[in-house]
Amino acid sequence: MRTVSPANNSDEIARVLARPPRSLWRDAWRRLIANRLARLGMAISIFFLLLAIFVPVIFPYNAKIDSDLMNQLLDPSLEHWMGTDEQGRDVMNRIAHGAQASLGVGVSAVLIAVIIGTLIGLVSGFAGKWIDLGLMFLMDILLAFPGLLLAIAVVALIGPGLRNALLAVATVSIPVYARIARSTVLSIKEQEYVTAARCVGSPSTRILFRHVFPNSLSPIIVQGTLGIAAAILEIAALGFLGLGQQPPYPEWGAMLADSVKYLTSGAWWVLLFPGLAIMLTVLGFNLLGDGVRDALDPRLRVD
Amino acid sequence: MSTVWKKAFALLALVAIVATLAACAAPTPAAPVVQTKVVEQTKVVEKVVEKPVEKVVTATPAPKPGADAFIFGAQGEPVCLDPAIITDGISSRVTRQIFEGLVKFDKDTFNVVPQLAEKWDVSADGKTWTFTLRKGAKFHDGTEFNADAVLKNFDYWRNTKNPLHAAQEKAGQTFEYFKNQFWGFDDASIFAKIEAVDASTVRFTLKEPQGPFLNNLAMFMFVFWSPTALEKAGTNSCKQPVGTGAYKFVEWKANEQVTLEAFADYWDKPNVAKMKRVIIRNIPNNSARLLALATGEVHAMEGLEPRDVDAVKNDKRLKLLLRPANTTGYVAFNYKVKEFQDLKVRQAFAMAINKKPIIDKLYGGTGQVAWQFQPPAMWGYNKDLKDVTFDTAAAKKLLADAGFPNGISKVTFDGKEVPLDFWYMPVSRPYYPNPKDIGTAIAADWAKAGINVSLQTVDWSTYLDKRKKGELPLYMLGWTGDNGDPDNFVCYFFCLDAKDSPKPEEGFFADKEISDVLKKAAATVKQEDRAKLYQQAEKMIYDKTIRVFMGNNQPPLAFLAGVDGYIVNPTGSEYFNTVVVK
Numbered sequence: 001m002r003t004v005s006p007a008n009n010s011d012e013i014a015r016v017l018a019r020p021p022r023s024l025w026r027d028a029w030r031r032l033i034a035n036r037l038a039r040l041g042m043a044i045s046i047f048f049l050l051l052a053i054f055v056p057v058i059f060p061y062n063a064k065i066d067s068d069l070m071n072q073l074l075d076p077s078l079e080h081w082m083g084t085d086e087q088g089r090d091v092m093n094r095i096a097h098g099a100q101a102s103l104g105v106g107v108s109a110v111l112i113a114v115i116i117g118t119l120i121g122l123v124s125g126f127a128g129k130w131i132d133l134g135l136m137f138l139m140d141i142l143l144a145f146p147g148l149l150l151a152i153a154v155v156a157l158i159g160p161g162l163r164n165a166l167l168a169v170a171t172v173s174i175p176v177y178a179r180i181a182r183s184t185v186l187s188i189k190e191q192e193y194v195t196a197a198r199c200v201g202s203p204s205t206r207i208l209f210r211h212v213f214p215n216s217l218s219p220i221i222v223q224g225t226l227g228i229a230a231a232i233l234e235i236a237a238l239g240f241l242g243l244g245q246q247p248p249y250p251e252w253g254a255m256l257a258d259s260v261k262y263l264t265s266g267a268w269w270v271l272l273f274p275g276l277a278i279m280l281t282v283l284g285f286n287l288l289g290d291g292v293r294d295a296l297d298p299r300l301r302v303d
Numbered sequence: 304m305s306t307v308w309k310k311a312f313a314l315l316a317l318v319a320i321v322a323t324l325a326a327c328a329a330p331t332p333a334a335p336v337v338q339t340k341v342v343e344q345t346k347v348v349e350k351v352v353e354k355p356v357e358k359v360v361t362a363t364p365a366p367k368p369g370a371d372a373f374i375f376g377a378q379g380e381p382v383c384l385d386p387a388i389i390t391d392g393i394s395s396r397v398t399r400q401i402f403e404g405l406v407k408f409d410k411d412t413f414n415v416v417p418q419l420a421e422k423w424d425v426s427a428d429g430k431t432w433t434f435t436l437r438k439g440a441k442f443h444d445g446t447e448f449n450a451d452a453v454l455k456n457f458d459y460w461r462n463t464k465n466p467l468h469a470a471q472e473k474a475g476q477t478f479e480y481f482k483n484q485f486w487g488f489d490d491a492s493i494f495a496k497i498e499a500v501d502a503s504t505v506r507f508t509l510k511e512p513q514g515p516f517l518n519n520l521a522m523f524m525f526v527f528w529s530p531t532a533l534e535k536a537g538t539n540s541c542k543q544p545v546g547t548g549a550y551k552f553v554e555w556k557a558n559e560q561v562t563l564e565a566f567a568d569y570w571d572k573p574n575v576a577k578m579k580r581v582i583i584r585n586i587p588n589n590s591a592r593l594l595a596l597a598t599g600e601v602h603a604m605e606g607l608e609p610r611d612v613d614a615v616k617n618d619k620r621l622k623l624l625l626r627p628a629n630t631t632g633y634v635a636f637n638y639k640v641k642e643f644q645d646l647k648v649r650q651a652f653a654m655a656i657n658k659k660p661i662i663d664k665l666y667g668g669t670g671q672v673a674w675q676f677q678p679p680a681m682w683g684y685n686k687d688l689k690d691v692t693f694d695t696a697a698a699k700k701l702l703a704d705a706g707f708p709n710g711i712s713k714v715t716f717d718g719k720e721v722p723l724d725f726w727y728m729p730v731s732r733p734y735y736p737n738p739k740d741i742g743t744a745i746a747a748d749w750a751k752a753g754i755n756v757s758l759q760t761v762d763w764s765t766y767l768d769k770r771k772k773g774e775l776p777l778y779m780l781g782w783t784g785d786n787g788d789p790d791n792f793v794c795y796f797f798c799l800d801a802k803d804s805p806k807p808e809e810g811f812f813a814d815k816e817i818s819d820v821l822k823k824a825a826a827t828v829k830q831e832d833r834a835k836l837y838q839q840a841e842k843m844i845y846d847k848t849i850r851v852f853m854g855n856n857q858p859p860l861a862f863l864a865g866v867d868g869y870i871v872n873p874t875g876s877e878y879f880n881t882v883v884v885k
Contacts, residue, residue, distance in 0.1 A: 064755065067747030069660035086610075086665070086740050087747070242729075247743045247758045258739070264590055265610045 024218075028295040038291020044284025048277075049107075052099040061097050063248045073267050083269035086258065087248075091270060095277050098250035101239075103281065105166045106232035112166075113173035114224050120174070121181025122216070126189060126208050136182065139175035147172045151234055155243040162251070165244040169234045173227055180223055184216035191215075218296040226289035229282045236278050252278050371579035373866075373882050376592045376604035380558055380585045383541035386524045387460050388476045392783070392875050395523040397561050397583055399876045401443075402526035402546030405434055405453070406517060410870050411627065413787025415517045419448060419527065419547065429512030429828040430495075436503040440570035442529030443551040448570075450499035455530040457497050463488045467537060474538045483795065484519040484786075512828045515788035522786045523876050549576040549880035560584040569880075576880040577868065589731070596621065596861055602884050603862045603869065609667025609736045615861045622864050625669055625857040628678045629873035631792070632734035632781035634745065634851040637810035640723075640776045641715040647705035649848040654691050655698035655752035661744050662854045666736055669859050673852040675841045676782075676792050682830065683789030683837025688845050698752040710753025716776050725749075725756035726778035730763050733858035733875065734781025741853070742779055773807030781853075783875050789837040794821045797844065817843050 032038050071088035074080055082091035124135040142150065154168035188194065189212060197207050238244035239253025247254070252274045259270035381394040386402050389395055405420040417423075420434040440448040458465050460481045463472070471477070478488070485492045493516075496508040509516070519525065532545035544552045547570065550563035561583045565576035584601055586592040589608045595601045597620070607615060615623045634652070636643040643649060662670040674690035677683050702710060714723045727742030728735060735741055739760070746756050756777065760766065769775050785791050796809050798821050805813035817840055824836035844850070862869060865885035870877060 062750075064750040065747055067744050069664040069744060072664045087743055088664075242760070247739065248746060261590060261608045261737075262610060264593060265608070265614055267610070 024296075028218075028292075032291050032295040035291045035294060037287050038295070041284045041287025041289075041291060044280055045288050048099055048103055048281050048284065051096055052103040055096045056100050059093075059096075061093065063097070063250060066248065073262075073270070076269050082273045083267075085255070085270045086262075091255075091273050094250035094255060095252065095273055098252045098255060098274070098277070099281075101162055101245050101249065101251040102232050102235055102253075102278070105162060105169070105235050106228050109166050109169040109231045109235070110173065110224055110227045112170040113227070114177050114220060116170075117174040117177025118181045118213075118216075118220055121178040121183075122185055122208060122213060124178065125182035125185030126204070126212060132182075135178070139178045142172070142175040143179070145172075147230075148234055148237055151238060152241065152243065155238060160243040160246060162245045162249075165235055165238045168238065169231050172234070173231065176223060176227070177220060180219050181216055184219055185212055188212050188215050222289060222293040222296055225285060225292045229285035229289065232278070232285065233282055370884075372582050373578040373580070373603070373879060373884050374582045374584060374601045375879070376586045376595055376601035377583050378589075378592070378606040379587050381555070381561060381583075383476065384544040384552070384555065384561075385476070385528075385540040386526050386544075387456075387478055387481065387528075388471065388541065389524070390479055395876045397563070398526070398544060398546075399523055399548075400550040400563055400581060400879050401544045401548045401552055402523075402528070403440075403548050404520060404522075404526040405436075406521045408521050408787065408872055408874060411872055413518065413873060415521045418521075423517075430509045432507040432509070432516065433500070434505045434507075436505065437570060438503055440547050441568050442532065442547050443545045443566055444529050444532045446529045446531050448527065448547055449502050450505050451502070452527055452530050453505045454497060454499055455533075456527045457494075459528070459533065460525075461485070461488055461492055461494065461497075467533070467540075470538050471540070476538070476541070480522065480524045484515075484522065484525075484791075485513075511826055514825055514827055514830075514833050515786060515790045518786040518788040518791070523874070549574065549878070550581050553580075558585060574880055577883045578879075581879050593861065596863065599863065602866050603860060603882075605858065605860050606731065607667070607736075607859045607861055609665060609669070611861075612667035612669060612859050615859070620864050622862050622866075624860045624862065624869065624871050626733075626860065626871045626875060627680060627873040628671065628855040628857045629680070629784040629787075629875075630734035630781060630856050630858065631673055631676055631678060632741075632779065632853045632856070633676070634853065635775075635778055635780060635810050636850065637716070637773060637776045637778075638805070638813070639717045639773065639811050642705075642707075642711060643714075643777075645705050646848060647701045648707070648711070649851075650691070651698040651701040651705070651752065652749065652754065653848050653851045654694055654701065655754060656745055656748045656851065656853075657693045658690070658853060659693070661741055665740050665744065666854060666856055667859070670736075670854045670856045673855045675845055675852060676796070676850075677789050677837070677841065678784070678855040681784070681787070681789055681792065682834050683793070683824075683841070685838040685841040685845075687838075688842060695748075695752045698754075702753060707753075710755060712755035714776060721776075723754075723756045724759045724776055726759050726761075726766065726769075726775045728763070728766060728779055729760045732781060733783050734854075734856055735779060736856060736858075738779055745779075745853075771808045773811050775810070778810075785874055787873065789833070790821075790825050793837060793840055793844070794825055797840070797849070798822055798825070812849065814843075814847065814849065817847075817849070 066087070066089050068088035071084050072086055074084040076083040080090050080092070082095065085091055085094070120135055120139070124132045145153070151168040151172045154171055155164055158164045158167065194207060194211055197211055202210070235244055236253030236256070239251040240257040242254070242257065245251030245254050255274040256271065256278070259267070259274070262270055375396070377393055377396060379393045381397050382391055383389050383394055384398055384401070386395065386398040389398065403418050405418060406415045407418040408414065409416040419437050419440055421437050423432060423434045425432050436448070436450060436453070442448060446452070459468055460478050462468055468478070482488060485494065493509050493511070493513055494507060495510045498506050500506050513519070526546060529545040532543065533540060536543040542555065549566055549569050549571070551566045553562040553564045555561045563581040565579050569575045586595055586601070589606050592601070592604045592606065593608070593611055596604050612623065615621045636649060638644060658672045662672050672690060675685060675688055702708070712723060713720055725742065725746055728738040731737050742758055746758055749756060761769070770778060770780065782792060797812060797814070797817050799806065799813060799815065799818040803813065803815050803818065805811040820836055820840045820843065824833045824840065827833045827836065858875065860871060867883045867885065868881040870881060
């Protein structure tokens with residue numbers, strides 16, 4: 001904090017006071033934009049997000065009737081830029097439509113996990129005592145399993161399918177956000193402004209959501225962005241194992257699984273392009289998440 | 304954060320992705336394993352990973368694990384090595400080498416020739432069969448093969464009061480094939496009397512003539528245990544097989560391999576095993592198995608990906624053999640689905656499938672279109688039938704006539720309205736080399752005619768279990784003939800029990816007319832008469848569109864070029880004693 005000694009000239013005071021207020025978010029945004037790798041990550045992520053949102057709207061696709069065996073496994077050409085698969089379907093088309101499954105589900109899974117996880121973490125950290133103990137005990141049980149294994153177990157319980165894969169991935173990531181939220185709450189609730197709020201007589205819920213919650217957001221945002229990458233990978237893995245998106249609908253992991261058998265027989269395009277799509281998306285969100293982490297780091301704040 | 308760190312992070316992310324993908328790419332058993340048997344699953348994954356992909360790149364042949372062995376790459380793990388209990392081809396490949404029966408199928412045909420019986424006579428009424436047994440045949444444990452051994456084995460299979468039979472049943476090890484082929488156990492079975500005339504003559508008296516009797520006896524499960532060894536093994540018979548075959552059992556390493564050794568005292572001196580040992584390795588993944596063949600880790604394999612058939616054909620180091628077409632893949636209707644009780648609906652389903660491209664493009668060039676249950680080479684095949692013409696518009700019209708102008712996407716199954724699920728098999732079998740792709744293509748053809756199904760699958764044992772209970776509304780499955788008799792194809796599926804009750808395992812099929820024709824055919828002895836009856840039955844099945852038959856496949860086997868003397872048999876279970884590895 002900058003202290004201005006009253007002895008100094010009033011010009012200085014006036015200058016500082018007249019400076020337009022700069023929020024944390026604005027600062028963070030500027031730092032994010034300034035980061036080259038983060039810009040790249042953002043570009044990739046936005047590209048695939050746009051694909052996921054607009055392709056199904058602009059080019060409607062009926063996966064159910066898409067099969068033309070006479071055009072089976074054509075090499076990439078002007079007509080089919082990424083070739084065709086064993087059903088004679090255009091690989092590029094399926095990758096574009098598969099973005100909706102991979103990204104849509106990845107992002108929603110993270111959103112669900114963030115909302116539930118943060119809520120659990122906030123309550124747990126703020127309430128303390130046995131509520132904290134109980135909730136964290138539950139979270140620790142979930143954390144004890146490797147993520148993908150737990151997701152497989154969840155899908156095995158509720159049956160394969162894209163929606164169930166989403167729920168599985170969300171469930172698996174809840175404890176991560178709960179832990180992060182709780183730990184920030186624990187440090188924030190000792191701050192003076194929280195004590196002040198309490199002295200003024202604010203009710204707990206108001207303190208929790210007005211003062212504690214906004215201040216614990218940034219680590220969750222960072223984890224969330226990185227979490228999208230992990231979620232996409234998990235969705236693809238579930239799809240690969242046949243537990244996610246069911247045929248004939250396109251999904252990158254499932255496309256990979258269908259193509260593995262061509263590994264030895266030269267049809268590289270059915271394998272390469274879905275793999276690239278997964279890799280690029282995950283890379284994009286990882287770079288973006290990394291940039292967001294740097295941008296939101298209060299120690300790096302400059303004025 | 305320094306840029307170096309960032310770069311490292313990006314790199315790490317990349318590595319992580321690649322690693323994860325590679326881990327995933329370690330091909331899972333093509334089946335999505337939905338059971339929660341986590342331990343088993345990890346085992347499978349470990350096994351698959353054990354063959355690193357780089358081996359193809361370096362292509363250096365692995366050190367030969369013994370030049371005196373013939374190593375076969377199998378699609379999976381044997382279930383059990385007691386031939387009387389098993390029903391699957393992976394187990395029977397092993398027991399074929401160890402055990403022998405009275406008669407066998409000759410070379411690459413279904414012709415029945417003597418094995419442990421030297422000759423046989425049948426009475427004019429077809430009810431009394433007298434077999435003269437070979438003298439001097441010995442079991443691997445030194446026991447003499449004689450009429451007593453035959454009787455003891457038949458008692459083990461047939462007599463539910465036989466202590467070992469009862470104990471096996473109690474342990475869940477059932478004698479399914481005996482029950483099917485010989486119509487039941489004890490007095491329900493077709494045998495009125497089995498007796499030893501002298502030490503080397505056995506006489507079977509049947510209650511009524513059975514057309515496929517001799518073919519039944521040649522099947523892989525009616526082969527003889529050493530009575531002493533069987534007694535010793537008890538309910539552990541799955542693990543300690545002892546027969547008269549050219550190879551004797553050495554060891555079975557779970558999930559890895561079964562090792563057999565040439566039997567020096569084999570009775571058929573000219574046909575003593577050419578190789579000292581046989582090793583049957585379990586490599587569940589199709590691509591991994593082909594890689595093992597390419598690197599010389601195995602000498603022969605089955606279960607080629609259709610896409611790899613051409614590659615094997617064109618590779619000078621490898622060679623390809625096709626088993627004669629003796630398989631039929633079908634799509635079965637469940638008659639508990641109200642809509643499927645309407646002939647027009649079933650015809651629409653059959654008409655909407657464009658079989659030709661599916662067979663041409665998804666069977667690796669080894670398949671042919673089918674429209675009846677028996678493959679064309681079978682003598683009960685009806686040559687007068689022609690396949691329905693593929694016609695999407697006509698299928699739509701049929702559906703409209705049946706009261707579904709907007710197509711079908713929901714059905715009434717067992718009284719409940721549910722989305723129409725179409726089940727495809729999670730594993731490839733000879734009759735459906737890649738069920739997922741084939742199922743997807745069928746579903747797409749249907750969708751074009753307004754039939755909206757949702758594709759479903761589950762792990763293999765659950766799939767078979769659901770099918771047995773009649774829980775699948777519409778599903779893919781198929782059949783590989785066991786004994787060259789039409790009975791084994793058509794009657795196995797469409798013969799009803801004595802009460803003519805619907806068969807849940809065949810989608811609650813219950814058509815008495817068809818069943819009666821088939822039962823008559825089974826009880827007839829003269830082949831020409833039987834052939835007419837089977838042709839009649841095929842026509843009825845076709846006219847009523849009981850099932851949609853998709854294709855007959857000639858399952859491909861791949862070998863190293865130096866492997867000679869392998870004789871493919873349409874049953875899919877072959878003898879290895881003639882095989883030589885150079």
